[in-house]
Amino acid sequence: MAKDKTVFVCQNCGYDAPKSFGKCPTCNQWNTAVEEMLIKEIKMKKSTGLSSNSIPQSITEIVSGAYQRYDTGIGELNRVLGGGIVKGSLTLISGAPGIGKSTLLLQTADYISKKLGKVLYVSGEESSEQIKIRGDRIGSLSPNLYILSETNLERIEEHLTDIKPVFIIIDSIQTLFKASITSAPGSVSQVRECANELMRIAKVNNIPFFIVAHVTKHGELAGPRVLEHMVDTVLSFEGERTQEFRILRTMKNRFGTTSEIGVFEMQQQGLKEITNPSQVFLEDSNYNSEGSVAIGLMEGSRPILVEIQALVSKTNLPMPRRTAVGIDNARLNLILAVLEKKLGAPFFLYDVYVNVVGGLSMDGTYGDLGLALALYSSLKGKSFKLNKTLVVGEIGLIGEVRPISFSDRLVSEGTKMGFENFIIPNRNKDKMQNNKSNIIGVDTLMDAVKSVF
CATH class of the missing domain: 2.20.28 (Rubrerythrin, domain 2)
Known part of the structure; x- marks a missing residue:
């Protein structure tokens, strides 16, 4: 043998x-x-006939239709997914332990089970009683919501045949196993094979799946990279357990954009969606404090206003510290270099600490000018002479302020939030002649400093 x-x-x-x-x-x-x-490959017998789906077709002859989507009942989740859950799709959601992944999925399962039919929640980490306790707390008690505590994939598939659900949640992929594979649950072989089986079930039966995945200590998805390539959508749930706000981001989406975010607030009754993030992030802002600047960002199609705070303090260390929360360290060092070169600011003698209030990560270059003014304000110990000022703009390496996209939408959002003054690139100002707000256009970093101090 x-x-x-x-x-x-x-x-x-x-x-x-x-x-x-x-x-x-x-x-x-x-x-x-x-x-x-080693998993033995089984050679399939060559099929004698060809199905109609396997015949090559010209791309001009293929009929494309709109995907049928399920409403999740949560507007912020629908936004991130591109309008809802696509039938037959696999969605992978990851996040740190205790961030609220199971709570979000339980709320989604409850809504779909009330509106569309049976939903199966497969849990390999918690017992049915534990999920029932969470359901009592957040009010998710639909009779069409079925809970299954099982990790054997073959048994799970048998229950799917009996129940015939319209939506399935797997919590989590690292706990599933196939009896034919000898390695332990969570290993590369088990995760890869179980994901393959779930994808087959989803596509054959046209049932959408939500799959929970663990993360490493660095915040990345645990398991093989192929797992992200196999699924249709990858969501990342971010935030701190000690803070009340949570950010849901799209890392991959075959049925929509990857630039949208969803904002939630963790409460005793579950996750509450935040429809106006700007109001939440600017709720306790003090616009007249040194080192504090309000900036505008675009997250997908949504303008969001946040506060950025900078603290510049004298250092006694040979190498000054550079600490940034919510901002890329490389971007911070670039802005500091431009400030030192063009304004003569001696940041090499100071420790620099920067924070984006509310736990939001600042991607892109929308907040460059606001970050520079916040750093300069803290260094000089001066606050803005203009009250309630919103700053947007990109900074180049030679100190010029470059135009940004969607500046009109950011100014409109700022006007709704009660801002009176706007510092924007001069080339963006030319496109907003009919705006009645006090809009100050700047061409260089020096112009912006003279305008606000």
Whole structure:
């Protein structure tokens, strides 16, 4: 009898080798090799006939129709997904433990079960009683919501045949296993094969799946990278358990944009969607404090106004500190270099701390000018001479203020929020001649400093 072959598989990236290795040559991680049984490939018999779906067609002859979507009952989740859950799709959601993934999915399952039919919530981490306790707390008690505590994929598929749900939640993919694979649940082989089976079930039965995935200590998805390639949508739930606000981002979406975000507030009764994030992020802002500037960002099609705070203090260290929360450190160093070169600001003698209030991450270049003015304000100990000022604009390496897109929408959002003055690039000001607000156009960083101090 032939001996079963084994391979050593990296649990971080999925690289396999016939012998054990200390450092993975692909992802450069140490001690990630685990011995697993080699999965034997079953040769399928060649089909004698061809189905109509396998015939090559000209792209001009293919009829494309709109995807049928399910309303989740949560507007912010619909926004991130591109309008709702597409039938037959696989959506992967990840986040730190305790961030609220299960709560969000339970609220979604409750709404769909009340409106569309049976929903199956498969939990491999919690018992049915634990989920019932959470359901009592947030009011998710629909009779069409079925709870199943099971980790065996074959048994789960049997229950799907009996119940025939319209929506399925798997919590989580790392707890599932196939009996035919000898490796432990959560290993690369198990996660890859279970994801393949779930994708087959979803596409054949046209049932949407929501799959919860664990994250590593660095905040990245645990398991093989192929998991992200197989699913249709990847969502990331961000935030701190000690803070009340949560941000839902789209990392991948085959049925919509990846630039939208959803904002939630964690309450005792579950997650409450925030329809006006600008009002929440600017609720306790003090516009006359030094080092504090209100900036405008575009998250997809939504303008969001946030407060950015900077603290510049004298350092006694040979190497000054640069600490940024919600801002890329490389972008912060770039702005500091421009300020030192063009304004002669001696930031090399100071520690710099920057924070975006509310836990939002500032992507793109919309907040460059606001960040620069906040740093300069804290360095000089001066506040703005203009009351309630909103600042938007990109800074180039030679100190020029470059135009941004959607400046008119940011100004309109600022006007609704009660802002009286706007510092924007001069080329953007030319497009808003009919606006009655006090709009100040600037061409260089020096012009912006003279305008507000």
